[in-house]
Amino acid sequence: MTLNKIVLATGNKGKVAELADKLSSLNIDVVAQSEFDVPEVAETGTTFIENAIIKARHASKITGLPAIADDSGLEVEALGGAPGIYSARFAGVNANDSDNIDKLLTELGDNPNRTARFWCVLVLMRHADDPTPLICQGVWQGEILTERQGEQGFGYDPVFFSHEMNCSAAMLDKATKNSLSHRGKALTLLLEQLKAL
Numbered sequence: 001m002t003l004n005k006i007v008l009a010t011g012n013k014g015k016v017a018e019l020a021d022k023l024s025s026l027n028i029d030v031v032a033q034s035e036f037d038v039p040e041v042a043e044t045g046t047t048f049i050e051n052a053i054i055k056a057r058h059a060s061k062i063t064g065l066p067a068i069a070d071d072s073g074l075e076v077e078a079l080g081g082a083p084g085i086y087s088a089r090f091a092g093v094n095a096n097d098s099d100n101i102d103k104l105l106t107e108l109g110d111n112p113n114r115t116a117r118f119w120c121v122l123v124l125m126r127h128a129d130d131p132t133p134l135i136c137q138g139v140w141q142g143e144i145l146t147e148r149q150g151e152q153g154f155g156y157d158p159v160f161f162s163h164e165m166n167c168s169a170a171m172l173d174k175a176t177k178n179s180l181s182h183r184g185k186a187l188t189l190l191l192e193q194l195k196a197l
């Protein structure tokens, strides 16, 4: 099957930038769902995989195009894995990135266990009823800093310390972050599977 055009089923501009950058190596037209006014869908699953499928199916149904969705989040060891799949709404339904970081830093306090990891699940559905979606996941191990560092990236990046680069994820340019991150790893796997289709 040849894919000529894929919609990115996310409302997060930071994700769009990272995903589009790495997908540009394909000979496929990649468009954000904002181009089609795809409304937000309720993420009612209890796993990243379920939520990614919900988002991909929804965008594919509305646009009639194949869709790639990204469901991701931060797992913090000292918080029993929270915020996990609730990362986007950690500080409440209307929380922004800064509210979520504030809540994270407050909950962790001066706990010496700062171990954390980002998860990313990517799902490609060739059409809304696709019974065999491609599913890839990636993980990025790091630590939670005690204060914000850096201006790049999005979400929890200012407080996520990368051991590889010895700085926060928000201090990395897009290409460097993509070479290390949960999303970059999941994308590498998805690209391999796409090429094999």
Ligand SMILES: O=P(O)(O)OP(=O)(O)OP(=O)(O)OC[C@H]1O[C@@H](n2cnc3c(O)ncnc32)[C@H](O)[C@@H]1O
Pocket (backbone or CB within 6 Å): 009, 010, 011, 012, 015, 043, 055, 070, 071, 072, 073, 074, 087, 088, 089, 097, 100, 118, 153, 154, 155, 156, 157, 169, 181, 183
């Ligand atoms: O659902 P969509 O529309 O894709 O956009 P979203 O931002 O709501 O995305 P999620 O539901 O997958 O929630 C992911 C949460 O994890 C955060 N997150 C995911 N990947 C991240 C990354 O690479 N760096 C920093 N934070 C990240 C992100 O900021 C959100 O708070």
Ligand SMILES: [Mg+2]
Pocket (backbone or CB within 6 Å): 043, 088
């Ligand atoms: Mg979301």
